[in-house]
Amino acid sequence: MTTASHDATLRARTEDLAEALALAGTRLDRATAQRVETAVEGVRRRLELGVDHTVVAFAGGTGSGKSSLFNKISRLTFADVGVKRPTTARVTSCSWSDGAEPLLDWIGVDRERRITHSEDLEGDGAAGLAGLVLLDLPDHDSVEPAHREVVDRVLPLVDLLVWVVDPQKYADDALHTGYLRGQVGSESSMVLVLNQVDTVPDSQRENLVEDLGRLLADDGLAGVHVQPVSAKTGEGISRVREILEEACARRSVAAGRAAAELDGAAAALLAQTPADVPWQLDAAVDRELEPVVGATGLDAVASQVGAAVRNGYGMPELPAPDRDTIALSRARWLTRAGAALRPGWQRSLAESVSGADRLRAAVAGALKGVDLDVRGPASSRAMRRAAWAAAAAGLLLVVVGTLAVTAVLEVPGPWDQVLLVVAGLLLVTAVVLTVVRVAMRRRLARRRAAEVARRGREVVREVLVHQLGEPTQRVLVDHRRVRELARSARDLPSSRPLTGALRLPTEGTSSTGAPGEGDRATAST
Template sequence: MAGKGLALLHRRDETAHLTGRVRALSEAAELCSGRVPEPAVAEARRVVTQTDRRLAVSGAATVVALAGATGSGKSSTFNALTGTDLATVGVRRPTTSTALACSFGDDSAEELLDWLAIPRRHALSAAPDVATGLDGLVLLDLPDHDSTEAAHRVEVDRLVQLVDMLIWVVDPQKYADAALHDRYLKPLASHAEVMMVVLNQVDTLTPEQRDSCLRDLRRLLAAEGLGSAEVLGVSARTGEGLSALRSRLGRRVAEKKAAAVRLAADVTAAATGLAAASGDERVPPLPTSAVDAMTTSLAQAAAVPVVVDAVDKAWRLRGGLATGWPVLAWLAKFKPDPLRRLHLDRLGSGGRRREIDPSGVGRTSLPATTGVQRARVDSALRTLADTASDGMSRGWSDAVRRAVRSGESELPDALDRAVAGTDLDLSGHRRWWRGVQVLQWVLVAAVVAGLVWLGSAFVLAYLRLPPLPDVLWWRLPAPTVLTLGGVLAGLLVATVARIGVVVGARRRAVRARTALRRSIAAVTERLVLEPVRTERGRYDDARAALDRARGA
């Protein structure tokens, strides 16, 4: 009892492991859909559906099919194994395209046979002596795989995909038949553990001929990847070798592993085929250079250089207005402000910063994208697509290319809004302007005072009134010092301040370029890189699911 309990526990573990692999294959099929040739995806889905259904019906039964060509003695072997005369042999073979089933033991196999769609069935609840030890076996006699009736071949092909174990019955004359080997044995090489090849009619051979045929048959199977398949020589007519065949069948039935092994082989084959169609190359991370090139191209298309130049000029203009000699600085007011002209000014009246809600940012007046810029963006998109899909199969590569361009129609508006919503940092870093401005007005006041002083002296002299007392500063008349000194000092201060304004303009331009590039990079990430990473992530998930499905 303890041994049976351990065996049952082991089978449950195997079933749980198989179920996990089936789920992984189903996941891989969904991920590969639309990226991998449909036949490979359809086969994976078929295996998932078939495995789920097989595990759900009569899990304790073992379905073994006898398959072979016309005249191989397949039906005679079926009768000999069942101890009945259920299968019609020889010239009395029926023309029906359906298989014949015989179940052993008291457990009903009706649900399983309904799933297999086999109407001709027989139950051996009280098995004859020749069938002792085969309880739980469901034995099928398939139509001839080389029948002239297409319906017969279709039925064989259908059941070959569904049964737990296959026994190919061959005869000494046609055991090397290319139709059998090319159509069935070679494609099923991965199922060698649940296949057996029986050489029938060995009673017609001498011992030397028998050994030679069996040796040649094993050589052929090994060359086709079926070296682990069991090979037996039997005679359905005389009964030779049948006891060994029953013994091996009994062992397979008692182990109750044939179904799981067959299904696991199906899952492995389907996963291997899907992996071959999908591609198994590990894709490297997106290189920073490709991402930077994409951002640079979009920045060019968004007229970032124009904005940076406008920031430089606007800072110089505004700095000149604030720190220049007031007598002449007012002339600069007639010059257009580059940022206001582009609708990128974020300063309100009085130089105060005006906050802008990014969701309500309007259109700018930036120059339209030129053909050259559009060509550069298109080239950058193609380069990024090639880099991102390097090493992928055609279907996945095409999916990545579609992902790269999925947001292309949104790019113009998104770039324009990104530029319009970028804080160009022009509201700060200007306190010293106020100090210079105050100094300039003090100097203007000095000039005005000097002029008034000189004017008063001129008026008094003209009216022949007593003159004002002489006041000398540095041996020069004070009014003259105030007037000329104020003018010269104002011009000197404006010149020195101009140097500071130019240096500040360059810094503001550099920072504006960085801020704008950051905004453009966010657009690149959202509309270009994110779809690409999603598609590449799907590819990686598919690879991981296929590895799990293959039991890796």
């Protein structure tokens, strides 16, 4: 992979993180948001400055000898050593390039603390360190808070971290807890130098290196190279220079460090979006529909509408929904939808959906649009009149026919019998009309009651969708998108750790991928 493609990959990952940060916004905790923002801005600026330089920082605690090591590597006496060292919180730099000034300005190295290495000092040996910018940082464990502030500010800006430790304090908890454990994922951009090995008996050195390796493994750092040296005697100094030469030859180191910063930021972001949220809008609305409907008294009102249609009188009204039931339903909704979310996302969810009072008002307003029609069938009045008329006529004819049959009235036969038959038919018609009319009212009453219940549930469901469902869906879509972007920014393989035993051609290695063919070229050591 070429340098241009390295940059394109890093830019794409950086923009993924930037988009995720903008999308997540205040839903992230402050520390995570700050870390992601720092990584995004740092990598953007580093890419603007280019990756032709390799920025290496010597970091360590008081008395570790990193300033002496700095002077040994640079072959100059420039960094503060001894009693003067704890008095300054400023960074010292040595550059094997004339074009590092903008980079040093960005890092924040004071101009009087910079030196540019001359090839005359090293002759042909300087070519292997071309492009190197070496930094000597203040002690991270200094009693002066300003020293640690400088270290914390500069560490994310460098390409390769060289942690310098000594045999007495290599297990210091402040180093492991405060720094090394936070570098998991950056193994390819980190080396540990165990200085002052001249103070350790030869028989104990191997055990010391193994113990330091075990501590690194406990920190979650796998494969980090540990190099024993003595800045006093010069032992191992050539090996450290070889590591720095490899870093310069491996053009990917700058990109690898930037990639590690993005990995760390993406991991922090994923911790805020730990898993996809199994949530479906329709199922969530369906779970709360009946409880909310119950709070409105909708079914009772629907029954009242049916009774009014059957009886021909009455005017039901929908009461105001019960506030406690609505509030309980909303709380249950938030609990179910936000169960897998981190606190910031839960807070955003609660702020996005409608409050209990607004939800209650929306439900009440929607139900006012439900038609509580208590009118009877359109033909009911006509059928009632017809039934009354038929009944009256039938009764009249019964009286007349009876009088005729009993000879009270003289009616020529057989009309007396005809009158009674017609009277019977009219009375049967009246009964049939009455039965049909009652059946029609009952059928219509059932239909109207069902329609009120159906339509009421429809409008309540619409309210739940608009007031709870859609806001929840937007939050969870953002959550899913942030997670996808964070995974996209993180899910790439890392480079091999530096050991000083490899000579990598400029375009033979991927900054964020597997080593190229040049990784198999081994130099004599």
